[in-house]
Amino acid sequence: MTGIAMRASRRTAAAALCAVVVASAAGCATDGTAAVELPVGPALTVGVPGGQPGLAVLRGEGYEGFDIDVAEYIARDLGYARKQIVYVPVDAAERDRAVNEGVVDVMVGYAAVGDGTDAASDDVEIAGAYLSGGLDLLIRGDESGDIASASSMDGRVACTSRGAAAATALREAAPGVAIQERDSVAQCVTALMIGEADAVAADGAVLAGFAAEHGEGYLVTLGRPYADSWRGVAVRGGDDELADRIALALRAMVADGTWDACAAELRAGTGYDPGEAPAPMRDVPSDG
Missing domain, CATH: 3.40.190.10 (Periplasmic binding protein-like II)
Structure with a gap:
């Protein structure tokens, strides 16, 4: 055996x-x-x-x-x-x-x-x-004109799941970002929808699933990965x-x-x- x-x-x-x-x-x-x-x-x-x-x-x-x-x-x-x-x-x-x-x-x-x-x-x-793929950002659709890339997160709040590598990589792209950690990406998505975060940072495949689940245009991924x-x-x-x-x-x-x-x-x-x-x-x- x-x-x-x-x-x-x-x-x-x-x-x-x-x-x-x-x-x-x-x-x-x-x-x-x-x-x-x-x-x-x-x-x-x-x-x-x-x-x-x-x-x-x-x-x-x-x-x-x-x-x-x-x-x-x-x-x-x-x-x-x-x-x-x-x-x-x-x-x-x-x-x-x-x-x-x-x-x-x-x-x-x-x-x-x-x-x-x-x-x-x-x-x-x-x-x-x-x-x-790459690490990306999920944002509210009505803010797509304000957050165009990872560097746009300077002075804004990004939510990441606890223990994920997305936070460290995002700090390199936007040193002024404020990181908020939750137990899961799903909790971060909730924080985004109620206005407690400006973006969710995670793998692009993960974020695309949440964007699709919440309806076209309500949540969107930037499609501009900031790290492999x-x-x-x-x-x-x-x-x-x-x-x-x-x-x-x-x-x-x-x-x-x-x-x-x-x-x-x-x-x-x-x-x-x-x-x-x-x-x-x-x-x-x-x-x-």
């Missing part, structure tokens, strides 16, 4: 008590059904950011979005059925601890800036990226075996056309253009 199978087997009973298995409603990587049931056999516990339309959001009885499609593809590649996946919402500030302490086996939606070489602590191993970013998968630091297996699964997702299909659904649902699949981050032979 592999290390991941042993860890998952030990956690099956606990997972059944504290979480439900939910399935994606998106059709690019699944059969389109959504069910709530207890895990049968060994469970794969997957951390997700949660509350991010188009990427990872709970709709009724099931999670859906690009992150979920990636998670289900990886799980299937590792030998897990959809009913064996347990999704656990994890805030950005807690993600490294959750992975390192075994709260989750795999973390999808692991967002960072740069090229990924210094993205994680020693507690986390990056298996690979599946979306690349990517979104990927992380596992416990030092677990090279699992990281390599996931890296190969991400390559397969691109090679068999699943990534393109999921990207098309993301584009149709949010207006965000994912571009091309990111290059592999790990040097793993294709034969494993």
Whole structure:
């Protein structure tokens, strides 16, 4: 039995008590059904950011979005059925601890800036990226003439989720910006809508989902990224075996056309253009 199978087997009973298995409603990587049931056999516990339309959001009885499609593809590649996946919402500030302490086996939606070489602590191993883009700003549509770029945020208030890298990068572009931290991007969007913040700073894919959800023109993204970013998968630091297996699964997702299909659904649902699949981050032979 592999290390991941042993860890998952030990956690099956606990997972059944504290979480439900939910399935994606998106059709690019699944059969389109959504069910709530207890895990049968060994469970794969997957951390997700949660509350991010188009990427990872709970709709009724099931999670859906690009992150979920990636998670289900990886799980299937590792030998897990959809009913064996347990999704656990994890805030950005807690993600490294959750992975390192075994709260989750795999973390999808692991967002960072740069090229990924210094993205994680020693507690986390990056298996690979599946979306690349840039940090952007979400603003109220009626202020699009006043806030034209990140530098326009001097003297204004930007909201970021706690633990995210968006704040540091924004301070470099607008040293006079005031940063307001909330527990999630969703809370920042609320702060924006009620006037407690002038903008929300986050990955462009995340912001596009919120803009689409609140109706055309009410909230808008600038479309002028102020730093490169990517979104990927992380596992416990030092677990090279699992990281390599996931890296190969991400390559397969691109090679068999699943990534393109999921990207098309993301584009149709949010207006965000994912571009091309990111290059592999790990040097793993294709034969494993």
